[in-house]
Structures are given as C-alpha cells and as structure tokens.
Amino acid sequence: MSTLHRIEARPLQDRYARGWHCLGLAAQYRDGKAHRLEVFGTRLVAFQGDDGQLHILDGYCPHMGADLSHGCVEGNGLRCPFHEWRWGADGVCDDIPYAKRIPPRAKIKSWPVIEQNHLLFVWNDPEGNPPIAEQAIPRIDACYDGEWAAWALEELRIETNCRELVDNVADMAHFDAIHSAKVKEFSNHFEGHVATQVMRGSSARLSGDSELRSVASYYGPAYQITEMTGAMNGQTIHSILLNCHVPIDLHSFTLRYGVLVKKLPGLTEEQNQAMAQAYVQQAREAFYEDVVIWHSKVRIDNPLLCDGDGPVYQLRKWYEQFYTDVADLPDGLRERKSFTVCGSQAEPA
Structure with missing residues (x-):
C-alpha cells in the first residue's frame, strides 16, 4: 500500500457564500451615477436614489439585455440606456415610455444593502433568504x-x-x-x-x-x-x-x-x-x-x-x-x- 499523500480537490460548488459582502466606502457610490459591480458570477448595479439611500439591482435589463450601469439615475430608479425602461429601487419596472401596459413580470432582483462603519454592504444568499439578524455587521x-x-x-x-x-x-x-x-x-x-x-x-x-x-x-x-x-x-x-x-x-x-x-x-x-x-x-x-x-x-x-x-x-x-x-x-x-x-x-x- 502506498504511503504517499495524494493531493485531493473536489470540483468547486457553483455557489457563493451566504452573508454580507463589503463593497468599499459608501461615499464613493454617492455621486449620482450608476456603478457597475462584477460580483457573485454576475453583474449588479449600485446607485443612490433621490431618497438618499443606496440601492443595488441586477445589472442587466431583462427586456433586451442592456447593461443598466450605462443608464441614468432617475428618482429612486434607473433608466435603461437601450429602450428607457425605468427600474425602481424595489426592482419593479414602473415606466415604459412607449407602452400602454407594463408586463406584470417586469421585475428584477433588488439586493439587500446596509451601510455600517461608512462602508456599503450587499447581502448574498443562494437560497434567496433575507439577511440573518445575528450576522449583522458590528459597529466600530x-x-x-x-x-x-x-x-x-x-x-x-x-x-x-x-x-x-x-x-x-x-x-x-x-x-x-x-x-x-x-x-x-x-x-x-x-x-x-x-x-x-x-x-x-x-x-x-x-x-x-x-x-x-x-x-x-x-x-x-x-x-x-x-x-x-x-x-x-x-x-x-x-x-x-x-x-x-x-x-x-x-x-x-x-x-x-x-x-x-x-x-x-x-x-x-x-x-x-x-x-x-x-x-x-x-x-x-x-x-x-x-x-x-x-x-x-x-x-x-x-x-x-x-x-x-x-x-x-x-x-x-x-x-x-x-x-x-x-x-x-x-x-x-x-x-x-x-x-x-x-x-x-x-x-x-
């Protein structure tokens, strides 16, 4: 029997950790612009709304796939740069300039965010559950x-x-x-x-x-x-x-x-x-x-x-x-x- 210790490595799970992830200083997102985020194997977009809050949405428009980080902030939402659909901070499309009716499935994911210690955090959970209270980021x-x-x-x-x-x-x-x-x-x-x-x-x-x-x-x-x-x-x-x-x-x-x-x-x-x-x-x-x-x-x-x-x-x-x-x-x-x-x-x- 061989006494050699063979290196083992299982294939990586196509999954990202459940928890809060820090995106740096919150102030850098407070410039009235949409910010592209390459995270969790996808693209998200962060922006500050007129309500003063920072928001994070899925980064691609489900209409025709445009990159929402190339869009513009309007109120508490983002205007898509391709066909000008507007996506609210809750992820719901609330305006299509040329449509009489907004499709009922026109909704993208709005990601949970918090600010703590002057930093911005986004919550990820592969099961889609809300943030866990005991994992709150402690104040410094x-x-x-x-x-x-x-x-x-x-x-x-x-x-x-x-x-x-x-x-x-x-x-x-x-x-x-x-x-x-x-x-x-x-x-x-x-x-x-x-x-x-x-x-x-x-x-x-x-x-x-x-x-x-x-x-x-x-x-x-x-x-x-x-x-x-x-x-x-x-x-x-x-x-x-x-x-x-x-x-x-x-x-x-x-x-x-x-x-x-x-x-x-x-x-x-x-x-x-x-x-x-x-x-x-x-x-x-x-x-x-x-x-x-x-x-x-x-x-x-x-x-x-x-x-x-x-x-x-x-x-x-x-x-x-x-x-x-x-x-x-x-x-x-x-x-x-x-x-x-x-x-x-x-x-x-």
Whole structure:
C-alpha cells in the first residue's frame, strides 16, 4: 500500500457564500451615477436614489439585455440606456415610455444593502433568504470618533478562489515564512458566524522593535476586522484593519483592505492621514507576498498538516456553513471552539 499523500480537490460548488459582502466606502457610490459591480458570477448595479439611500439591482435589463450601469439615475430608479425602461429601487419596472401596459413580470432582483462603519454592504444568499439578524455587521465606534483618522482604503483583484484568503485565519506558520513576522502566541476561536485569530509577536514592518498584538475576527464569510497594536518610528500605533473580499466568480475575487489609525498627538490631520496611508501601503505589500503564492499554488482539500500547524480543517468546517442551506446546518455551530497553536491560551480582549 502506498504511503504517499495524494493531493485531493473536489470540483468547486457553483455557489457563493451566504452573508454580507463589503463593497468599499459608501461615499464613493454617492455621486449620482450608476456603478457597475462584477460580483457573485454576475453583474449588479449600485446607485443612490433621490431618497438618499443606496440601492443595488441586477445589472442587466431583462427586456433586451442592456447593461443598466450605462443608464441614468432617475428618482429612486434607473433608466435603461437601450429602450428607457425605468427600474425602481424595489426592482419593479414602473415606466415604459412607449407602452400602454407594463408586463406584470417586469421585475428584477433588488439586493439587500446596509451601510455600517461608512462602508456599503450587499447581502448574498443562494437560497434567496433575507439577511440573518445575528450576522449583522458590528459597529466600530472608532469610525465615528474624531480621535481616529478616516478610513484609508485600497483594493486588488486576486485570481484565485476566496477560500485561499480565509485559510490565513488558521495558518500561523506562513506569517514568519512569508511576512517575516515572528509569532509568540497564536490561537483561534470559532463561535457561530465569527472566526477569531489572536496573535502576539513582532514584525519589523508593523511594530519595529516593539511587540505586535492583534485580534482579527471574521464576521461572516467575507468581512474581517483586526484590532492591532504596533509601532512606527518608535511610537505606539493603535489601528483597526479592514480585510474583506467579494467573489467576482469562482476563480477570482476583489480584495478590499484598509486601516483606521488612532491619531497621534502633535501631528496635523494631514500627517495622521499620511500615517494611515503608510499602513495601507504596508498591507498592500504584505498581500502581494501572499498573492505570489496564491497564483502559483494548487487548490488542496486534504492538506497534510504537522503539529505546528493551526486548525485548518476546523476553520474550513466553520467556513462551510456559509455554503450550506440553512436547513442543513449542523448542530453545535454556536458552541465556542478554541485552539491554541503556540504560547499560552490567548483569548480575545
């Protein structure tokens, strides 16, 4: 019998995770224009209506297939650029200039949206169910506190399945191998829809000669917030990092990442914002280090692990809940499960 460990990879499900997905700063959609979104294997369109609310609709007109993101915002709806059918924020066609009667089936999907922490989110559920209350995006008080600089955000297109990014939650060993971050304590905690990574160590990039501490939590399948204490130029830096992704299709996703930095006394607004932007640039460099690996590696469902690896299988079991029909979810998801990889039993603050 062969003792070789053969790599296995099942075909990808033609399905996208149930949960809230972050589309970046809400303000960027408040310009009176229609915005094209390439997400979930299809095209959507986002716009602000006269009611001041942001709305998201299916991106193609079912009349003759025109791209609604080339249309114009009118009231709380969009005019199709091809034949000028108007689609309301609820997805119902409410005007056809040349028709006496609107077809009763003239309705497209209106996607649930929320704004939180100055960010726009869209809800996806392959079963078509409404948002789940317990998966609400938590408020970050620092977003509304003048002692913190505003979000500095950037985005990247990554050519791989988004599970590769989520694996980082449990992958302690790659922090040293890829990012030269020395880890002293590392643990994971899975409870309901939240997956948390607690880490203590050091990083020349983010903490200099000082200690680096972070608590990173995924809230649902695609939105991670990290509270981190590091250092820059000898000064302690308190920051909140955003790491979120939206699948474009099964083999690519848009990664959005950003930072809130607590302002340092004695610095101007411009200097504090520049510091935040410097942190974003460091995050960009770190992500590019991962991207090189992602773009050349193979997908593997049965990784061969050693005793120094994190709970990769347990993390993936947690992550599978977002691709499973609600009626088929296993018991025990709400039970807290903790795993210490190295150091003492680190718990979230």
